[in-house]
Amino acid sequence: MESPLFDNWWGHWGVFTAACIFGALTLLLVFLWFDRRYWARFQIRVGPNRYGPGGFFQVLADGMKMALKEDIIPDRADKVLHGIAPILVMFPVVALFAIIPYANARAGLVPDLNIGLIYIVAISSVVGIGLLTAGWASSNKYSLLGGMRAIATIVSYEFPVVLALIGVGLMAGTLSVNGIVEAQEQNGWFIFMQPLGFLIFFIGMMAEISRSPFDFAECESELGCGVNTEYSGLRFGIFQMVEFMEGIFMAFLVATLFLGGYSFPGSLGTLPEGAGGTILGIGFLMLKVFIVYLVLGWIKCTMPGRLRIDQWMGFAWKGLLPLAVLNIFIIALEVVAFGGGADFPAWAMLINIPACVLLILLWSRLWNTGGGRVDVRAIR
Amino acid sequence: MFGPYGKGIAKGLKVTLTNAFRRPITTQYPEERLTTSKRIRGVRLVWDKERCTGCATCAKSCLQGNIFIQTSRGENNDYIVDAFSLDSARCIFCGLCVESCPYEALFLSREYDIVEYGREKLMLVRDQLTRTPETECSAYYRPELEEQLPEQTLLIDREHKGIHLTFSSPKESK
Numbered sequence: 275m276e277s278p279l280f281d282n283w284w285g286h287w288g289v290f291t292a293a294c295i296f297g298a299l300t301l302l303l304v305f306l307w308f309d310r311r312y313w314a315r316f317q318i319r320v321g322p323n324r325y326g327p328g329g330f331f332q333v334l335a336d337g338m339k340m341a342l343k344e345d346i347i348p349d350r351a352d353k354v355l356h357g358i359a360p361i362l363v364m365f366p367v368v369a370l371f372a373i374i375p376y377a378n379a380r381a382g383l384v385p386d387l388n389i390g391l392i393y394i395v396a397i398s399s400v401v402g403i404g405l406l407t408a409g410w411a412s413s414n415k416y417s418l419l420g421g422m423r424a425i426a427t428i429v430s431y432e433f434p435v436v437l438a439l440i441g442v443g444l445m446a447g448t449l450s451v452n453g454i455v456e457a458q459e460q461n462g463w464f465i466f467m468q469p470l471g472f473l474i475f476f477i478g479m480m481a482e483i484s485r486s487p488f489d490f491a492e493c494e495s496e497l498g499c500g501v502n503t504e505y506s507g508l509r510f511g512i513f514q515m516v517e518f519m520e521g522i523f524m525a526f527l528v529a530t531l532f533l534g535g536y537s538f539p540g541s542l543g544t545l546p547e548g549a550g551g552t553i554l555g556i557g558f559l560m561l562k563v564f565i566v567y568l569v570l571g572w573i574k575c576t577m578p579g580r581l582r583i584d585q586w587m588g589f590a591w592k593g594l595l596p597l598a599v600l601n602i603f604i605i606a607l608e609v610v611a612f613g614g615g616a617d618f619p620a621w622a623m624l625i626n627i628p629a630c631v632l633l634i635l636l637w638s639r640l641w642n643t644g645g646g647r648v649d650v651r652a653i654r
Numbered sequence: 655m656f657g658p659y660g661k662g663i664a665k666g667l668k669v670t671l672t673n674a675f676r677r678p679i680t681t682q683y684p685e686e687r688l689t690t691s692k693r694i695r696g697v698r699l700v701w702d703k704e705r706c707t708g709c710a711t712c713a714k715s716c717l718q719g720n721i722f723i724q725t726s727r728g729e730n731n732d733y734i735v736d737a738f739s740l741d742s743a744r745c746i747f748c749g750l751c752v753e754s755c756p757y758e759a760l761f762l763s764r765e766y767d768i769v770e771y772g773r774e775k776l777m778l779v780r781d782q783l784t785r786t787p788e789t790e791c792s793a794y795y796r797p798e799l800e801e802q803l804p805e806q807t808l809l810i811d812r813e814h815k816g817i818h819l820t821f822s823s824p825k826e827s828k
Contacts (some may be wrong), residue, residue, distance in 0.1 A: 316670050320680045576663070576670040639657035 340511035354480035355411035357451030377555030412504035420500025439600035447615025529562035708733030712751035
């Protein structure tokens, strides 16, 4: 892309900021429609199929309904914070799309940022603050409980996620997201190179974006609707949108960090130069995102319920965190022995995959969720 | 030997996946209709003009007092039915009138989706209730009709016997 528009820093910024925002919103519409049809299949239903081709306009109709509904603010709510909270939740999710490399180091807003992984961790945590603000400003104890649970989720699941990301950074020898994709182009996909890190990251991210079975910020059966309770109209719509956009972003992140991003699978070669390569790269990335999203929806439909709160915290602190530390330990030893980045040998997966299976089996003996009952004596 | 390492979740994922490839159980209602039970208590009465003697047993048995029947004396000292009407907005379709009719002149219909814009349109008078050769009567309390009626569509049949759903064709609007 040799053009004055893209070579100019501000031109690049303007084009890709617009592309990220509108691309994220368009993807949101498509995935919303797709989700409803896809989830319906798991329940032997058809899903919305009346308006437009395949029911696509149902999403627009629902969005319109949300926008036209009355916006109710509770009397005793903190009006300013109540208004700010949806924006606080929305903006980090859109901002996160800036870090994804779509086809090469220049396709994307800041894909080659040298602190890419830290950016992801830092910005995605802001969502939790937005949720707590929403819960607190609603002046509703159930909303506040939902907000508190959102914060608790993020605090406990951020640790394993960050540790899994450190494993990725160690193996790639860089924190730049584009550098990680290039390292995978040379060494092989990180889902095979460090399957344990992938599993920890996947579960942790599912909890962080409050997907089922970890949707503790908004547990309908326990907290009314959690942080959403006192929101209506467009603001409620924004909360719903953010939930979906986080899911889409997670699919992007998994596809980029563990499935090789825009690159060809395995050692089939690199993308060709020029516009053709760019389109091919975007196509590959979208294909991988779609596959990850299918798996996400599949898991959501399999487990519509939730863990109990002690099981859920125990799973993060007793299950995922030690495993993540051990994962880093193994990878660090390998990096010390063989060298990181481009030097990292692909046959290291022969060590890492058995290590993953062994550790999960060992942890299944050490840790359990309490056998389905709460010890009453401990509470008294 | 080992504890919860994800086997249960894998089993659950398998169950949902097999369900995802089944045919949807949804009936696209206005276009597709399942054949109802033979003995459905439909939301309309069917009145056989030939069999009716005007005895007004149905009106007496009606708990709501919905059935309005007016008779006059005929030439052979019998009843001539001058008016017969039913307020189907108040009717609960209990079928007591059908059960009480000594001459088997009343039936319940097989319709189940009568919708009108006004209450006054639910006031059914003589001609709307009269039985014609086209009228489908339910076999409720009239077991002799059962043979003529189509088999009910059971959704469960498709899975167990491999029978395809049969849909009755959409009704033409009046």
